[in-house]
Amino acid sequence: xxxxxxxxRYLITVTGxxxxxxCSQNMNHEYMSWYRxxxxxxxxxxxxxxxxxxxxxxxxxxxxxxxxxEKRNFPLILESPSPNQxxxxxxxxxxxxxxxxxxxxxxxxxxxx
Amino acid sequence: xxSLEQPSEVTAVEGAIVQINCxxxxxxxxxxxxxxxxxxxxxxxLSYNALDGLEETxxxxxxxxxSDSYGYLLLQExxxxxxxxxxxxxxxxxxxxxxxxxxxxxxxxQVIP
Numbered sequence: 001x002x003x004x005x006x007x008x009r010y011l012i013t014v015t016g017x018x019x020x021x022x023c024s025q026n027m028n029h030e031y032m033s034w035y036r037x038x039x040x041x042x043x044x045x046x047x048x049x050x051x052x053x054x055x056x057x058x059x060x061x062x063x064x065x066x067x068x069x070e071k072r073n074f075p076l077i078l079e080s081p082s083p084n085q086x087x088x089x090x091x092x093x094x095x096x097x098x099x100x101x102x103x104x105x106x107x108x109x110x111x112x113x
Numbered sequence: 114x115x116s117l118e119q120p121s122e123v124t125a126v127e128g129a130i131v132q133i134n135c136x137x138x139x140x141x142x143x144x145x146x147x148x149x150x151x152x153x154x155x156x157x158x159l160s161y162n163a164l165d166g167l168e169e170t171x172x173x174x175x176x177x178x179x180s181d182s183y184g185y186l187l188l189q190e191x192x193x194x195x196x197x198x199x200x201x202x203x204x205x206x207x208x209x210x211x212x213x214x215x216x217x218x219x220x221x222x223q224v225i226p
Contacts, residue, residue, distance in 0.1 A: 035216075040121075042200065042218035043156070056209060090155060097212050100146055100161040100204060107155055 002027045006091050006105035013081055014113050021076045021108050023091030029103070030096040032074040033058070034066065036087040037107075043090065049074055050097050081112040115139040115205050117217035124223045125191055133186045133220045135201035143204040143212060145177050145184045150219070151197045159186070159199075188222075196224045 004025045013019055025032065033048040035058075045058030049068040063085055065077040074093075078085060091105040117137045125131035135145065144163035148156040160168055162177035162184060174187040188195055198219040207213035 033214075040218060043202075043216040045213070045215070048213075050211065056211070058213075059215075092156075098143075100144055100163075101158045102146075102148075102156075102214065104155040104157070 002103070004091055004093050004103050004105040006089075006108050008108060009106065010109050012111045012113065015082055016080050019078050019081060019110075021078075021089060021091075021110070023074045023076065023105055024072050025074075025093040025103070026072065027093065027095075027103065028071065029093040030071070031099070032068065032091065032093045033102070034064070034074070034076050035090045035092065036060065037090060038087050046076070046089075081110075083112050086110060086112045115203055115213070115215040117201055117203055117215065119199075119201055119217045119220045121218065122221045122223070124225060125188075127191055127193060127224055127226050129191050130187065130189050131191060131222065133188075133199050133201075133222070135184050135186075135217055137182050137184075137201070137203045137217075139182075139203055139205040139215075141206040142179065142182075143206075145175075146202040146204065146214070147173075147175050147186045148200045148202060148216075149197050150200065156200060191224050193224050193226070196222060198222070 034046040035043040047066040049055040089108045092102040119135045146161045147159040150156040160175040172189045177184045200219045202216045
């Protein structure tokens with residue numbers, strides 16, 4: 001089944017404790033992206049990747065890192081999480097940068113205490 | 114940058130028709146997409162308009178007017194399961210010359226019996 005898989009689904013952590021949210025897609029998509037969703041603010045892009053080893057900042061990249069060592073994986077890294085990073089996170093992918101259809105993972109609800 | 118406006122909430126009766134509007138401001142424009150998100154779920158792609166006019170997919174239709182920077186999603190024969198949030202998203206060039214997708218804040222549709 002074609003899908004974008006995110007883990008974990010729920011995560012509670014404390015300020016300053018490094019964490020990684022994993023994202024994997026099995027559709028051979030070139031383009032992958034991370035969004036955070038907060039009430040009243042919609043989906044805001046954190047980082048995106050056009051292909052392996054090619055990443056760029058989105059609208060709200062501060063406090064986040066990403067890597068794209070393999071085509072299928074695009075992990076989101078929070079080196080020192082803070083409470084303002086408490087949010088619902090979505091990974092998404094599409095065939096390439098010009099393709100209009102984004103496929104989303106099921107989301108990761110992160111709480112930073 | 115890009116900005117989008119859509120109503121935050123809409124209520125409609127089962128079996129009726131509802132229109133969700135979206136206006137946008139962008140520097141450059143490739144197309145307008147619509148996504149549906151049920152509570153607790155991931156956004157799922159509904160439609161994409163790159164050219165002016167109406168695109169129909171079953172009970173859902175999407176319209177675009179590039180000259181007015183305006184689009185709408187039309188839902189016909191509303192069903193209770195259509196209760197969800199609906200996001201418009203604009204695809205436009207970013208500062209790096211790549212294509213970027215920016216989402217609106219979402220319209221929460223409540224279908225009542």
